[in-house]
Structures are given as structure tokens and as C-alpha cells.
Amino acid sequence: FFSSRRRHTRCLSDWSSDVCSSDLVELLGQRVELQSAMSNLVANALRYTPAGGRVHVSWRITESGTGVFTVTDNGPGIAPEHLPRITERFYRVDRSRSRETGGTGLGLSIVKHVVQRHQGELTIESQPGLGSRFIITLPANRVRALPEPSVAPDLGAQHPHEQHAQ
Numbered sequence: 001f002f003s004s005r006r007r008h009t010r011c012l013s014d015w016s017s018d019v020c021s022s023d024l025v026e027l028l029g030q031r032v033e034l035q036s037a038m039s040n041l042v043a044n045a046l047r048y049t050p051a052g053g054r055v056h057v058s059w060r061i062t063e064s065g066t067g068v069f070t071v072t073d074n075g076p077g078i079a080p081e082h083l084p085r086i087t088e089r090f091y092r093v094d095r096s097r098s099r100e101t102g103g104t105g106l107g108l109s110i111v112k113h114v115v116q117r118h119q120g121e122l123t124i125e126s127q128p129g130l131g132s133r134f135i136i137t138l139p140a141n142r143v144r145a146l147p148e149p150s151v152a153p154d155l156g157a158q159h160p161h162e163q164h165a166q
Contacts, residue, residue, distance in 0.1 A: 023062060024146045027138065029118045037114040040107045041071040042132045049075035049131075065140030072133045078126040086124060087112040111136075118142055 027034055035104045045055040056072045078086060089109040111134075115122045119139050129147035 010013055024065065025059075026144045027067065028142045028144060029138075030114075034118065035116045037111040040070055041069075041113050041136070044107060045071050045073040045132070045134075047073065049073045053131075061143060061145060065143060067140075067143035068137040069136040069138075070133060072127065072129040072131065077128040077130050078124075079128050080126075083124060085127060087122065129154055136153075 042057055045057075045158070049055055054074050056070075056071075058068075058070045060068050062068060078137075080095055087108045090140070112122050115136050119134075119142065119145055121137045123135040123137065124132065125135075
């Protein structure tokens with residue numbers, strides 16, 4: 001999902017969101033499910049963070065080998081009374097806001113189930129008015145560090161199946 005040179009953290013910034021990675025890894029599991037869970041957290045952060053806000057996305061491998069994917073925003077935050085139920089299917093913190101932002105109320109429930117299927121843990125921290133942090137922690141047996149490439153990747157290189165527009 002994320003890759004870059006191991007000793008150098010590379011951050012990609014666009015629209016006040018950051019994607020930072022410092023480890024080249026392979027995640028063992030259902031690729032589509034893991035991508036769905038992680039992209040859901042990023043999409044939610046972008047959806048609920050107002051214009052001018054900040055979304056930070058990071059990936060790291062801990063000393064014990066676990067993988068930690070974190071999405072942090074400075075959006076409106078979630079009141080403490082909603083946190084225990086936020087991953088229930090169809091649960092909405094603010095039903096009136098759902099009309100403005102769309103969605104079905106299934107996203108965080110799906111994230112929770114995908115993470116559990118991969119023996120991981122979903123942690124949600126939030127404070128109203130300050131923002132939220134969503135953390136997916138995957139066990140070491142699901143995270144495999146890959147050898148560092150001998151040559152820096154050419155980020156401008158075209159994928160073999162892509163064609164230049166004429």
C-alpha cells in the first residue's frame with residue numbers, strides 16, 4: 001500500500017493532506033479489503049474536515065514489527081458519547097449532516113470488520129472541536145518488511161500498461 005526508501009521519509013502533499021511512508025512493506029491479507037479500509041478512513045477525514053483543515057496520513061512499522069496506519073485530522077471531532085457506537089452499522093453521529101456529506105453509515109463498520117479479519121485493532125481517538133485520529137494496528141505476522149531497492153524509484157516513470165495521451 002505504501003512504499004518508499006526505508007531510511008528516508010517521503011511525504012506527498014496535496015490539498016493540505018499528507019501521505020508519509022518510511023518503510024517498504026508487504027501486507028499479508030486481502031489487498032482489496034485492506035485498501036478499502038484504509039481509503040475509507042482517508043475519505044472520511046477529507047469529507048468531514050472543513051476547507052483549510054489538515055489531514056495527515058502515516059504508516060510505520062514499530063520495533064515489535066506491527067504495522068500502524070494512522071489518519072489524523074483537525075475536523076469537528078466526535079463527542080465522547082458517540083465513540084462506543086461509531087463503528088456500528090448505520091450509526092450516524094449527526095443524521096442531518098449525512099444529507100450534506102452523503103454516505104450510508106457503513107464505512108467505519110466495514111473498516112472495523114476488515115481490521116478484525118486481519119487480526120488487527122482499530123483505535124479511535126477524538127475530541128470535539130480538535131479533530132480525530134483513526135489508527136489501524138496490524139500484527140507483526142501480517143507485516144513483512146521488504147528489502148530496500150538498490151536504486152531510488154523513478155516516480156515519473158509510466159506504468160507499463162499506461163499509454164501516453166497524444
